Amino acid sequence: MNPSFDIFRRQISNPLKFRLFLLQRLPSAFFSGLRIRSFDAHQSQIGVRYSWFSQNPFRSMYFAVQAMAAEMSTGILGFAQIYRRKPSVSMLVLKVEGSFSKKATGMITFTCTDGDKITEAVETAIKTGEPQTIICQSVGKNQEQEAVATFFVTWTFKSKQS
Template sequence: MNPEFSAFKKQLANPFSFKLFLLTKLPSAFFAGLKLIRLVPEEAAIGVSYKWFNKNPFRSMYFAVLSMAAEASTGILCMSALYKRKPSVSMLIVRIEGNFYKKAVGQIIFTCPDGMKIQQAVEDALVSDESKSVICESTGKNESGEIVAQFFCTWSFKSRSRA
């Protein structure tokens, strides 16, 4: 685990701080209403609620908003693994796949349980100086606990120059 995880979490755990982070770094996520539900080294959960701004003509949440929440649940784990690393490590999403099972209405919470896989990929990238990829799963469930959508995000990590 990244020894700086607690410092990273502290920066984002406050709802105001998380909203400020979204507004400055991911404004579309801010306007869509993404919320940090849980962040521990092993897993992250991001919530998003159906509202006027993120609806589609079929009275459900627009697929891109669901994709954004799923990607954020994996990306925040990646960011936590990279926070204050020496040498620094770059991250890039290289693929995203999604499956949709039910209409997305109400609150949808996307959970990614792949924190340890991400940590290992970052460690491997630091040791080998080669890019390493990891496929992260994020599952979105509605308030009844039913799976609404499932995404697979492939992240690539590469150690930056040690010079």
């Protein structure tokens, strides 16, 4: 595991610092209202509320807002593992697949439980110098804990060894 994980977790878990980060680096996530609901080395939960900004013409949450929250639930786990790494490691989304099973209204929480898988991929990329590709799952649930969407985000991690 990344020795700087706890530093990253403390910084990103601060609501004000997280909002400033989104405003500077991911303004669409800022305006969509993405929030960290929980985050540790094993899983993360990103919440987003149905609102005027996140709506589609069918009175539910726009698919792109759901995809953004799902991607962030997987990406935050990866970013925590590459934060301040020596040698540095890059990460990149290769593919996103989504399916929708129910109308998304109210608060939707996307959960990814692939933290251990991500840690292993980053460690392997550093040890071998070979890029590692993994598929992470994020499931979005409404307030009644009914699944509304499932996303699979394919990530690649590559060590920048000299």
